Amino acid sequence: MAITYPEFLQTVTENEGEVLATVAGRAKFRAEKSRNEVRFTPLSSGKTRTVSAQGIQGYLDVFNETQSFKTTDYSKTRRHPSYVLAIIKIWLRNKQGLNPA
Numbered sequence: 782m783a784i785t786y787p788e789f790l791q792t793v794t795e796n797e798g799e800v801l802a803t804v805a806g807r808a809k810f811r812a813e814k815s816r817n818e819v820r821f822t823p824l825s826s827g828k829t830r831t832v833s834a835q836g837i838q839g840y841l842d843v844f845n846e847t848q849s850f851k852t853t854d855y856s857k858t859r860r861h862p863s864y865v866l867a868i869i870k871i872w873l874r875n876k877q878g879l880n881p882a
Contacts, residue, residue: 783845784872786838790814792872803863804850804870812868821864830861840865
């Protein structure tokens with residue numbers, strides 16, 4: 782399955798304000814979209830990390846080609862893969878009609 786940027790943003794919007802888990806489940810965070818970026822705020826530090834629309838698209842391109850949820854497949858050229866992959870995982874579970882937990 783291939784995810785588009787609008788689908789990614791819709792998933793962020795649908796989960797704004799919710800406490801989410803990273804793809805490995807080790808950290809909790811919140812996600813929110815803004816005009817040209819997505820903000821991820823880990824509960825542990827409260828320090829917001831941002832990823833631009835172009836950065837998100839780069840993740841989506843790799844995911845759509847590989848279907849990989851391994852952060853190491855993204856971390857060489859991308860920042861904050863565990864947050865972006867968590868959103869993709871929620872999208873995929875929703876698309877397949879499964880519980881996003």
